[in-house]
Amino acid sequence: MAAVGAMENLKQLGRRGIGAPVIMLAMLGMIMLPLPPFLLDMLFSFNIALSLVILLAVIYVMRPLEFGAFPTVVLGATLLRLALNIASTRVVLLHGHDGPGAAGKVIEAFGEFVIGGNFAVGLVVFAILTIINFVVVTKGATRVSEVTARFTLDAMPGKQMAIDADLNAGLLTQEQARERRQEVREEADFYGSMDGASKFVRGDATAGILILIINIVGGFFVGVMQHGLSAGEAARTYTLLTIGDGLVAQVPALMLSVAAAVIVTRATRSQDMGQQLVAQVFGQPRALMVAGAVLGVMGLIPGMPNIAFLLLGAACAGAAWLMRKRERETREKLAAPAAEAPAAPAPAERLELGWEDVAGVDPLGLEVGYRLIPLVDTHQGGELMGRIKSVRRKLSQELGFLVPAVHIRDNLDLGPSTYRITLMGVPMGEAEVHNERLLAINPGRVHGPLQGIATQDPAFGLEAVWIEQGQREMAQSLGYTVVDPATVIATHLSHILQGHAHELLSHQDVQQLLDRLAESAPKLVEDLVPRRLSLGVVVKVLQNLLAERVPIRNMRGIVESLAEHAGQSQDPGVLTAAVRVALGRQIVQEITGLGTEVPVITLAPELEQILMNSLSGGGVAGAAVEPGLADRLQQGVADAARRQEMSGEPAVLLVAPQLRPWLARFTRHVAQNLHVLAYNEVPDNRRVRLVQALGR
Numbered sequence: 210m211a212a213v214g215a216m217e218n219l220k221q222l223g224r225r226g227i228g229a230p231v232i233m234l235a236m237l238g239m240i241m242l243p244l245p246p247f248l249l250d251m252l253f254s255f256n257i258a259l260s261l262v263i264l265l266a267v268i269y270v271m272r273p274l275e276f277g278a279f280p281t282v283v284l285g286a287t288l289l290r291l292a293l294n295i296a297s298t299r300v301v302l303l304h305g306h307d308g309p310g311a312a313g314k315v316i317e318a319f320g321e322f323v324i325g326g327n328f329a330v331g332l333v334v335f336a337i338l339t340i341i342n343f344v345v346v347t348k349g350a351t352r353v354s355e356v357t358a359r360f361t362l363d364a365m366p367g368k369q370m371a372i373d374a375d376l377n378a379g380l381l382t383q384e385q386a387r388e389r390r391q392e393v394r395e396e397a398d399f400y401g402s403m404d405g406a407s408k409f410v411r412g413d414a415t416a417g418i419l420i421l422i423i424n425i426v427g428g429f430f431v432g433v434m435q436h437g438l439s440a441g442e443a444a445r446t447y448t449l450l451t452i453g454d455g456l457v458a459q460v461p462a463l464m465l466s467v468a469a470a471v472i473v474t475r476a477t478r479s480q481d482m483g484q485q486l487v488a489q490v491f492g493q494p495r496a497l498m499v500a501g502a503v504l505g506v507m508g509l510i511p512g513m514p515n516i517a518f519l520l521l522g523a524a525c526a527g528a529a530w531l532m533r534k535r536e537r538e539t540r541e542k543l544a545a546p547a548a549e550a551p552a553a554p555a556p557a558e559r560l561e562l563g564w565e566d567v568a569g570v571d572p573l574g575l576e577v578g579y580r581l582i583p584l585v586d587t588h589q590g591g592e593l594m595g596r597i598k599s600v601r602r603k604l605s606q607e608l609g610f611l612v613p614a615v616h617i618r619d620n621l622d623l624g625p626s627t628y629r630i631t632l633m634g635v636p637m638g639e640a641e642v643h644n645e646r647l648l649a650i651n652p653g654r655v656h657g658p659l660q661g662i663a664t665q666d667p668a669f670g671l672e673a674v675w676i677e678q679g680q681r682e683m684a685q686s687l688g689y690t691v692v693d694p695a696t697v698i699a700t701h702l703s704h705i706l707q708g709h710a711h712e713l714l715s716h717q718d719v720q721q722l723l724d725r726l727a728e729s730a731p732k733l734v735e736d737l738v739p740r741r742l743s744l745g746v747v748v749k750v751l752q753n754l755l756a757e758r759v760p761i762r763n764m765r766g767i768v769e770s771l772a773e774h775a776g777q778s779q780d781p782g783v784l785t786a787a788v789r790v791a792l793g794r795q796i797v798q799e800i801t802g803l804g805t806e807v808p809v810i811t812l813a814p815e816l817e818q819i820l821m822n823s824l825s826g827g828g829v830a831g832a833a834v835e836p837g838l839a840d841r842l843q844q845g846v847a848d849a850a851r852r853q854e855m856s857g858e859p860a861v862l863l864v865a866p867q868l869r870p871w872l873a874r875f876t877r878h879v880a881q882n883l884h885v886l887a888y889n890e891v892p893d894n895r896r897v898r899l900v901q902a903l904g905r
Contacts, residue, residue, distance in 0.1 A: 239292040243299055246314070252293055253315040253457050259286060260461035260468075267468040273475050274392065277399050279468075280406035286465055287409045290458055294420050297457075301424060301450045302431050319453035331452030335421065335459060342463045343414040350470035351407040357473055358404040361397050363686035368393045370652055370690040381599075403473055410466050417459055424451040494529040494536075501525030572613040572713060574631035575702065576620035580644055581628055584695055585617050593617075596699035604703065608710050608755065609762035610718050615702070628698055630705055632712060637705050640667035642694040646675040649689035656687045667697060668704040708881075711755035719748045726764050737768055741775040742784075749781035750788060757873055758884075759789065759796055766791055782870055786887070793890040800859050800884050806896050809863040809886075810849045813904035816842075820868055843879045845903045850880035853900065861886055863897065 239252070263282060270276045297316065369390065376386040428447025432438040438446070501522045508518030575597075577585060584593040594617075601612045623629060630638040641664075642648070649659055651672040662675040676684055676691075684691050692700070706713070727734040738744055750771065751761050761767060770791035774784055789796065801807050812820070823834050834842075850860035860880060864872055866887040873885040891897060 236288055236292040239296045243303070244296045246300065249293075249297060249300060250315045252296075256286075256290060256293060256461050257457075259289070260464040264464045264468040264471075267472045270472075273472050274395055274399055276472065277395060279472055280399070280402035283406040283409055283465060283469060286461070287413045290413065290461060291416065294416075294454070294458055297454045298420065298424055301447065301454060302428060315457055316450060316453040319456045331449065331456070335452055335455050338456070338459045338463060339414065339418055342459065342466050343411070343418075346463070346466040346470050347407070347411045347414050350466065350473055351411055353470070353473045354400070354404045354407040358400040360682055360686050361400045364682055365393060365397055366685075366688055368685055371685070371692060375692075375696065400473075403469070407469055407473070410462075410469050413462055414466070417455060417462060420458075421451060421455045424454065494532040497525045497529035497532070501527075501529065570634040571616040571631070572633060572715075573615045573706075574634070575615050575617045575698070576623060576629040576631065577617065578623045578625045578627045579619060579621065580625040581642065581694075582619055584644060584698070591695070592693075593695040593698060596695050597702065600699050600703045600706070604706055604710070607760060607762075609760045609764070610714055610722060612706060612710075613713060630702055632705070632709055637709065638667060638701055640697075640701065642697050643675045644694050645678070647678060647681055647684075647691050647693055648697050649674045649676050649680070649684040649691050652688070652690055655689055659684055659687065659689065667701040707758075711752040714748065714752050714755060716744060716748050719744065719751060722751075722761070722764050723747075723768075726768060730765060730768075733765070733768055733772065737772045737775065742771060742779065746779060746781055746784070747771065750784050753781060753785040754788065754792075757789075759792060760799075763792060763795060766795075786866060786870065789887070790889050794892045796884075796886070796890060797892060797895055800861060801895075805894065806898050807861060807891060808853065808858045808898045808900045809861045810846075810853070810901050810903065811863050811899060812868075813902045816904055817865060817868065820872075821865065824867065824871065839875075842903070843876065846876050846883065847879045849901050849903065850883045854882060858900075859884065863888065863891070 244252075263279075263286065266276060267279070273279075301316075372381065372386050372389045372393070375381045376383070381389065425448055428451060429440075429443050432443030432447055433440055501524070504518050504522030504525060507513055508515045508522055583589040584591045587594060597615050597617075601615070605612045620629065624641060626643055627639065627641045629636050643662065646661070648664075648666070649661070650666050651674075653671075659674045659676055659680065661677070661680070664673050664675060665671065666673045674684075674689075681691050723734050723738060738747060751767070754761055754767075767788050770788045771784060774787040778784060797807060819838070820834065846862065850862075853860040860883045862872065862876070862883055862885045864885065864887065866889055869885055869887040869890075876883055876885065
């Protein structure tokens with residue numbers, strides 16, 4: 210009860226912000242001032258209770274990071290125990306000649322009751338505890354802490370890139386990505402601190418041995434020379450007191466060492482240690498059955514403790530039988546609904562065909578081989594459906610219209626581990642994934658090779674390796690970005706949707722956008738469609754914008770620009786150019802961010818004049834360009850865009866308004882990350898910085 214009351218008082222002090230100073234002052238007081246035996250008993254009891262609470266907290270905590278203060282707690286508990294050692298040593302040496310109770314009831318109990326008053330037995334017990342603590346637990350925990358800290362720090366870049374990949378694929382929101390990055394930093398800080406905290410525990414075990422030797426030798430000389438005790442009486446009295454003092458300190462030290470070893474060997478899953486042990490050690494009925502059979506055979510051997518072995522063997526076999534029975538009942542319950550469902554009546558045979566016999570084409574489709582069905586089956590823990598939903602949500606928010614649903618079905622004509630992404634019934638991407646492995650992608654700066662199945666990232670064509678699940682940490686420490694198969698498919702789908710968003714925008718989608726805008730600006734929409742422009746022209750303008758990677762989130766600005774220029778032209782290309790000028794601030798903002806400077810690539814005056822002259826009739830349908838010049842122009846644009854990307858800057862080609870539509874189509878497949886802007890699309894608050902001028 211006294212220990213519980215002391216802990217409650219510490220909690221109250223901690224809430225007021227004065228807990229740490231009070232504890233430090235108390236430790237200094239224990240070192241400097243002599244303590245009465247009663248207070249020593251209270252402090253020793255509190256030390257044992259504190260170590261037990263720490264050990265249980267480590268066992269029941271769900272994840273190691275939830276006990277992030279553990280390294281600091283280890284330091285505080287170690288300092289408390291060392292301060293108690295100093296205080297008890299002072300009492301033992303000053304008053305040990307008065308008898309076994311001179312240093313308090315706790316030390317007397319450990320000296321008399323625990324080891325039976327036999328100092329030889331006490332020395333053996335203390336030596337065994339010290340060996341267990343120092344050689345086994347502390348040494349192993351120190352090594353695990355060192356290795357874990359090193360691998361955690363090495364894996365940080367790979368984990369950060371994996372978070373960025375999930376964010377770009379729409380699998381995480383900005384807030385979730387921020388929390389994941391914070392968790393990665395906290396994990397690195399925690400294991401780095403644990404590497405140092407394990408040294409405290411190891412040093413504490415070493416100090417316990419030295420303090421024992423010093424106390425025995427010092428007590429013997431104090432008893433003989435100062436208090437006139439015989440050599441035998443002095444040795445017995447002070448050795449018993451020292452052994453009791455050592456055991457009182459060594460038991461909490463052992464519990465703290467075990468706590469440190471447990472927390473550094475814990476996995477990062479959200480389970481306490483009891484759940485992990487039951488699920489992983491005793492969760493295999495086959496292992497329990499074999500163990501029961503072996504124990505039963507040993508129980509039948511004459512001379513063995515037959516009853517103990519037979520009882521344990523029966524317990525293991527019974528547990529295995531119960532687990533098998535529970536698994537069988539679970540499978541039967543899952544299969545029962547399908548078996549009990551009434552058979553659907555056979556459809557009546559129709560003599561004539563109808564429109565329902567004509568198969569429609571899905572705007573978006575995902576076909577999977579039979580081995581990938583668990584990825585899309587939520588009952589089997591498949592995560593692909595949730596990932597695809599996140600991709601659709603992210604792209605819908607970025608592009609400004611609702612991305613259609615993805616129709617998923619199995620296709621026996623595909624390979625078992627192959628998937629295919631279709632757009633309007635046409636295959637747009639196909640790749641093979643290994644459901645039981647992870648994909649380690651080489652971002653270009655890894656520190657070593659990996660064993661696995663060499664491949665390429667389906668979305669971006671980067672070098673990659675399919676690795677085993679257990680190689681994740683090693684791959685991340687080498688600089689690879691490690692993703693699961695569901696993320697691979699979702700990222701590939703996101704990449705295809707971003708490149709073909711204009712093909713997904715339908716007349717119905719545009720009508721929905723106009724209806725939503727009409728709720729806040731009815732006159733604006735009513736004046737434009739259908740009075741001044743047809744719905745088809747508006748659809749074509751919006752598709753042109755999406756094809757040039759311009760989001761259509763700002764529907765008010767787009768419709769106002771169309772209403773302003775509808776009286777001048779009905780041509781979608783001309784109207785698209787006018788809308789781009791109105792959205793110039795948004796376009797440049799998404800390319801260069803918040804910076805005031807726009808690095809641009811331009812055309813040399815003579816090349817620009819040649820292209821202007823080659824445009825047929827001043828339109829944008831095409832230009833009669835010499836094939837050799839066209840090849841050199843494409844190569845020059847590709848090289849300049851590549852240099853800009855390597856320097857970490859966006860690739861922007863700034864040209865005359867008349868050339869922009871044609872050059873945008875001309876360079877679209879040469880440099881996919883190139884942005885083609887017209888002079889009048891750059892807002893006045895941005896400064897243009899010339900990077901390179903392309904000549905003939």
